[in-house]
Amino acid sequence: MRKYILKRLFLSLFILFFVALIIYTIMRSLPTSYVESIARQRANLPGSKSFTEWMDQLNAIYGLNTGIIQGFFQWIGSAIGGNFGDSWYYNIPVTQKFTQVIWYSFALGAIAFIFELLIAIPLGILSAKKQYSKTDYAVTVFALIGISLPTFFFATILKLVFSINLGWFDLYGMVGRFHDQLTPLGKILDIARHYVLPVITLVCVNIGSLMRFTRTNMLEVLNSDFIRTARAKGLPERKVVNRHAFRNTLIPIVTIIGGALPGLFSGALITETLFGITGIGRTAYDAMVNGDIPFSMFYLVFLAILTLSGTLLADILYAAVDPRVRVS
Amino acid sequence: MDYEKKDIHEQGAVDNRIEEIALDDERRIKVLSPTMLVFKRFIRNKLAITGAIIIGFMFIFAFVGGWLMPYAEDQTFTKYVDMQKDYAAVSVNRDYKYTEVEGAKFPLAARSEFVLAVSKNGTDISSDGIDYTIEKLGQDFYRIYQQTDIAVATKVGKNYNISITGDVGKGFEAEFKKALENGDTQFTSGQTTYVVIQKKKTFHAAISNPVAIASKYMFDFATADADSGYEFRYQAELAMNEVKDRGGKGTITFTANGKQYEMEVEDDTAVIFAADDYNAVYANISRYIVQATYPDVFLSIDFKTQVKELISEDASEFIFTEADGTARRYTIVRNNEQWNIKWTESTLVFDDYHSPTWAHPLGTDGSGMDVLTRLMYGGRISLMIGFIVVLIETLIGVVVGGLAGYFKKHMDNALMRVVDVFNSIPSLPLIIILGAMMDEMRVDPQARMIYLMVILGLLGWPGIARMVRGQILSLREQEFMTAAEATGISATSRIFKHLVPNVIPQLIVICTMDLGNIILMESTLSFLGLGVKFPFASWGNIINDVNNVFVLTNYPFVWIPAGFCILITVLGFNFVGDGLRDAFDPKMKR
Numbered sequence: 032m033r034k035y036i037l038k039r040l041f042l043s044l045f046i047l048f049f050v051a052l053i054i055y056t057i058m059r060s061l062p063t064s065y066v067e068s069i070a071r072q073r074a075n076l077p078g079s080k081s082f083t084e085w086m087d088q089l090n091a092i093y094g095l096n097t098g099i100i101q102g103f104f105q106w107i108g109s110a111i112g113g114n115f116g117d118s119w120y121y122n123i124p125v126t127q128k129f130t131q132v133i134w135y136s137f138a139l140g141a142i143a144f145i146f147e148l149l150i151a152i153p154l155g156i157l158s159a160k161k162q163y164s165k166t167d168y169a170v171t172v173f174a175l176i177g178i179s180l181p182t183f184f185f186a187t188i189l190k191l192v193f194s195i196n197l198g199w200f201d202l203y204g205m206v207g208r209f210h211d212q213l214t215p216l217g218k219i220l221d222i223a224r225h226y227v228l229p230v231i232t233l234v235c236v237n238i239g240s241l242m243r244f245t246r247t248n249m250l251e252v253l254n255s256d257f258i259r260t261a262r263a264k265g266l267p268e269r270k271v272v273n274r275h276a277f278r279n280t281l282i283p284i285v286t287i288i289g290g291a292l293p294g295l296f297s298g299a300l301i302t303e304t305l306f307g308i309t310g311i312g313r314t315a316y317d318a319m320v321n322g323d324i325p326f327s328m329f330y331l332v333f334l335a336i337l338t339l340s341g342t343l344l345a346d347i348l349y350a351a352v353d354p355r356v357r358v359s
Numbered sequence: 360m361d362y363e364k365k366d367i368h369e370q371g372a373v374d375n376r377i378e379e380i381a382l383d384d385e386r387r388i389k390v391l392s393p394t395m396l397v398f399k400r401f402i403r404n405k406l407a408i409t410g411a412i413i414i415g416f417m418f419i420f421a422f423v424g425g426w427l428m429p430y431a432e433d434q435t436f437t438k439y440v441d442m443q444k445d446y447a448a449v450s451v452n453r454d455y456k457y458t459e460v461e462g463a464k465f466p467l468a469a470r471s472e473f474v475l476a477v478s479k480n481g482t483d484i485s486s487d488g489i490d491y492t493i494e495k496l497g498q499d500f501y502r503i504y505q506q507t508d509i510a511v512a513t514k515v516g517k518n519y520n521i522s523i524t525g526d527v528g529k530g531f532e533a534e535f536k537k538a539l540e541n542g543d544t545q546f547t548s549g550q551t552t553y554v555v556i557q558k559k560k561t562f563h564a565a566i567s568n569p570v571a572i573a574s575k576y577m578f579d580f581a582t583a584d585a586d587s588g589y590e591f592r593y594q595a596e597l598a599m600n601e602v603k604d605r606g607g608k609g610t611i612t613f614t615a616n617g618k619q620y621e622m623e624v625e626d627d628t629a630v631i632f633a634a635d636d637y638n639a640v641y642a643n644i645s646r647y648i649v650q651a652t653y654p655d656v657f658l659s660i661d662f663k664t665q666v667k668e669l670i671s672e673d674a675s676e677f678i679f680t681e682a683d684g685t686a687r688r689y690t691i692v693r694n695n696e697q698w699n700i701k702w703t704e705s706t707l708v709f710d711d712y713h714s715p716t717w718a719h720p721l722g723t724d725g726s727g728m729d730v731l732t733r734l735m736y737g738g739r740i741s742l743m744i745g746f747i748v749v750l751i752e753t754l755i756g757v758v759v760g761g762l763a764g765y766f767k768k769h770m771d772n773a774l775m776r777v778v779d780v781f782n783s784i785p786s787l788p789l790i791i792i793l794g795a796m797m798d799e800m801r802v803d804p805q806a807r808m809i810y811l812m813v814i815l816g817l818l819g820w821p822g823i824a825r826m827v828r829g830q831i832l833s834l835r836e837q838e839f840m841t842a843a844e845a846t847g848i849s850a851t852s853r854i855f856k857h858l859v860p861n862v863i864p865q866l867i868v869i870c871t872m873d874l875g876n877i878i879l880m881e882s883t884l885s886f887l888g889l890g891v892k893f894p895f896a897s898w899g900n901i902i903n904d905v906n907n908v909f910v911l912t913n914y915p916f917v918w919i920p921a922g923f924c925i926l927i928t929v930l931g932f933n934f935v936g937d938g939l940r941d942a943f944d945p946k947m948k949r
Contacts (some may be wrong), residue, residue: 049780061796077710179929181879184888184922187905195912301883319788321793327792
C-alpha cells in the first residue's frame with residue numbers, strides 16, 4: 032500500500048512538473064508587446080513602481096531575458112520556496128492575496144458540497160430503488176437539468192427573482208451596507224445571508240452528476256448476486272437496501288467525495304464573479320482579465336495541483352476502502 | 360428487460376394467427392440487425408425522444424430559421440424619438456449694444472470706459488491714446504465721437520504757441536486763435552468744424568467724427584439681408600426717442616440711407632415698416648434678445664414678435680406656424696430673467712430594448728437588433744462550434760487512445776502521462792487568459808472564433824482518449840483480434856479498422872454528452888465577453904447584456920430566451936446521450 036501511494040505521489044509530481052512547464056510556456060509565449068503594455072499600464076497606476084522597475088521584476092523573476100527552459104527552472108526554484116512574485120493587479124505578493132481570499136471560497140464550496148451530498152445521495156438511492164418509476168424519471172430529469180444549466184444564466188435568474196423582484200437578498204457583495212454597525216453574531220448572519228444565493232447556484236449546478244453517479248452505482252449493487260442472495264434468504268427489503276446495498280454503494284461514493292475535497296479550494300469562478308464574492312475564483316478572474324501574469328501562473332498551477340491531488344486521493348481511497356482492490 | 364419481454368409477447372400474438380408454422384420455423388424468429396435493435400430501444404425511451412426532438416427543433420431553428428428570417432445577423436433597427444430640444448432663448452437686454460459707423464472702430468477697452476463714464480454722467484473718455492466724446496441722445500441712447508487731434512496750442516504769456524500736426528486749410532491758425540481767445544468750444548475753418556478741448560495747460564483742436572451709437576434696444580429684422588447698419592439704427596432710435604418724448608405712443612416716419620420708413624412706437628417697443636411695403640414688418644425694436652440656440656437657424660420676425668408677446672403674458676406653451684405653413688408646438692420654460700423656448704424634434708436613434716411586437720417577436724436588444732434573429736444566428740454559431748470542437752477532440756482522442764490501448768507497455772505509459780498532463784491543465788482559466796490577451800491585441804472576431812475552437816479542442820480530448828484506451832485494452836484480448844493478427848494486416852489498420860469501430864457506440868455517447876458541455880463552455884466564455892464577439896451572435900453574448908442591472912431588471916425578454924436556448928439544447932444533448940447509452944448497452948440500463 033505504501034509503495035503504491037509513493038509511486039502515485041511520485042507520478043503526480045512528475046505530471047505536475049510538465050503541467051507547470053506547459054503553463055509557463057504558454058505564459059511566456061504571450062506576445063511581449065502585451066506584457067510590456069501591461070507593465071506600462073501597471074506603472075501608470077498611482078503608487079505603483081515605475082515601468083522599468085516592473086520590467087526588471089519581470090526579467091528577474093520570470094527570466095524573460097533567458098530561454099524558456101532556464102526561466103522555468105528559475106521560476107520553479109523560487110516557487111518551491113513559496114515565492115510566486117508580486118501580483119501585478121493587487122500590488123502585493125501573490126501568496127498574501129491568496130491567503131486573504133481562499134477561505135471565503137472554501138466556505139462557499141464546503142457549504143455547497145454538504146448540501147449537495149445531503150440532497151444528491153438520498154435522491155440517487157431513491158431513484159435507483161424505484162427504477163423506471165415516476166420518481167426515477169423526475170430525479171433523472173432534475174439531475175440532467177442541473178447538469179445542463181448554464182451557471183451564469185441560473186445565477187442571473189436567481190438574482191432577478193430573489194434580489195430584484197422579492198428584494199430578499201443583495202445583488203452583489205459579501206456584506207450588507209450596515210455590516211460594520213452589526214454585532215458579531217449579526218455580522219456572521221449578514222455574511223450568511225449573502226451566501227444563500229451563491230450556495231443555491233452551486234448546489235443546483237453541481238448536484239446532477241453526483242446524483243447520477245449514486246443512482247448508477249446503487250443500480251449496479253442492486254443487480255449484483257449478493258443482493259439477490261439477501262432477498263432470497265428472506266430479508267426485508269428495507270434491510271436489503273439500507274444495510275447490504277447502501278454500504279456497498281458507499282465505496283465509490285466515498286471515493287468520489289474524497290476526490291472532490293481538494294476541489295473545494297478551487298473557487299467557483301463564475302458564481303463568485305456574478306455574486307461579488309471575493310473568493311479565489313473572482314480574485315483570479317480579475318487578475319487574469321487584467322493580464323496579471325504572476326497571479327494567473329500561480330492560480331493555474333494551484334488548480335493543477337488540486338486536480339492531481341483529487342485524482343490521487345480518489346485512487347488511494349478506492350484502494351483503502353475496497354478490500355477487493357487492495358489484493359491486486 | 361421489460362421491453363424485451365414485451366417484444367416476445369407481441370410476436371407471439373402475431374404468430375397465433377398462423378398456426379401451421381412449426382415452432383422452429385425460420386419465419387417465427389424475427390431477426391433484427393444490431394443497429395435496428397439499438398434504434399428500437401432508443402425510440403422507446405421517452406426522455407431520449409424528447410431530447411432528439413429538442414435537438415431537431417434547435418437545428419431547424421438555427422439553420423433554417425436564420426435563413427427564413429427577413430433580417431440579417433447584424434441588422435440594426437432605428438426609430439424616431441421625440442426629444443425636447445432647445446430652440447431659442449429669450450432674455451432681457453441689460454447691456455449696451457454698440458453699432459459702429461462703417462469703417463470706424465470703437466474698441467472693447469473704450470466700450471468699458473464708456474460704460475464707466477455713462478454711470479458717472481461723464482462726457483469725455485479716452486482709451487489707448489484716443490479721445491472720445493459722448494453725446495446723450497435719449498434714455499440709454501448715446502452717440503460716441505472720436506476726436507482726431509489736428510493742432511495743439513500752448514499758452515505762453517498772452518500768446519498761443521500753435522503747432523499743427525494734421526492737414527488743414529488756409530486760415531486755420533487764425534480761426535483757432537480766435538476761438539481760443541473767445542473761449543469757444545468749437546470753430547469752423549474752411550468747411551470743417553473743429554472742437555477745442557483743454558487738457559491741463561494745452562488746448563487741442565480736433566476733428567470730431569461719430570464712431571458708434573450705444574443703446575440698450577435690440578433690433579430684430581425680418582430678413583437676414585435687411586439694412587441693419589449704423590445709419591438705419593441711428594435714425595430709427597432717434598425717431599423712437601422723439602415719439603417717446605412726445606408721450607411714448609404714436610407713429611413717425613424717418614429716412615435712412617435714402618429710404619423712407621414708418622415706425623409705430625408703443626412704450627418700449629417699436630415696429631418699423633418700409634415705406635414702400637406697409638404689409639410686411641421690416642424690423643422690431645425691443646429690450647428682449649431672442650437668439651436661436653443653433654447658429655444655422657434664422658428666427659423669423661413673426662416668431663420673435665409672438666414670443667415676446669407670450670413672454671409678457673407669461674404663457675408656457677404656444678403653436679407657431681411658419682411662413683411655409685408648418686405648425687410646431689413650442690414650450691416656454693422660464694428661468695429667472697431667461698426664457699428657454701423648446702421644441703420637440705424627432706431624432707433617429709437605435710431602436711434598443713424594444714418590447715416584443717409582431718415585427719420583432721422577442722423585441723430588440725441593446726444595439727437595436729432583432730433578438731429572435733440573433734438567437735437563430737447565435738444557435739448556428741454555438742452548434743457549429745460544438746460540432747467542430749467535438750470533431751477535433753475525437754480525432755486526437757481516438758488516435759492517442761487507440762495507440763495507447765493497442766501497444767500497451769511503454770507506449771501506453773508515455774501516452775497516458777500525456778493524457779494526465781492535459782487533463783490537469785485547467786481549461787476555463789487558461790481560455791480566459793488567452794481571451795483577455797486576444798482582447799488586448801484586438802484579434803479579428805472571425806479569427807477569434809477559430810482560435811476558440813482550436814483551443815477548446817486541444818484541451819478537451821483527454822476524456823475521449825481515456826475511454827477509447829480502456830475499451831481497446833479489453834477488446835484487443837478477444838478472439839477476433841487474434842484472427843485479425845493472423846491475417847497479417849498492419850497494426851495501424853488493426854487499430855483503426857478493427858478495434859476503433861467497436862468503440863464507436865461509446866464514442867457516440869461520449870461525444871453527444873461532450874457537445875452539451877462545449878456549448879455550455881462556449882456560452883460561458885461568450886457571456887464573460889471572452890468568446891464569440893460582436894458582430895457575431897452567440898447565445899452567451901446575447902445574455903452578456905445582463906451585466907447591466909437595468910437590462911437585467913427591465914428587459915428580461917432580451918436575455919431569458921437565450922438562456923433557455925442554451926439550457927434546452929444542452930439538455931437535449933444530455934437526454935440523447937443518456938438514451939443512446941442505454942440503447943447501446945441494454946444490460947447496464949443506465
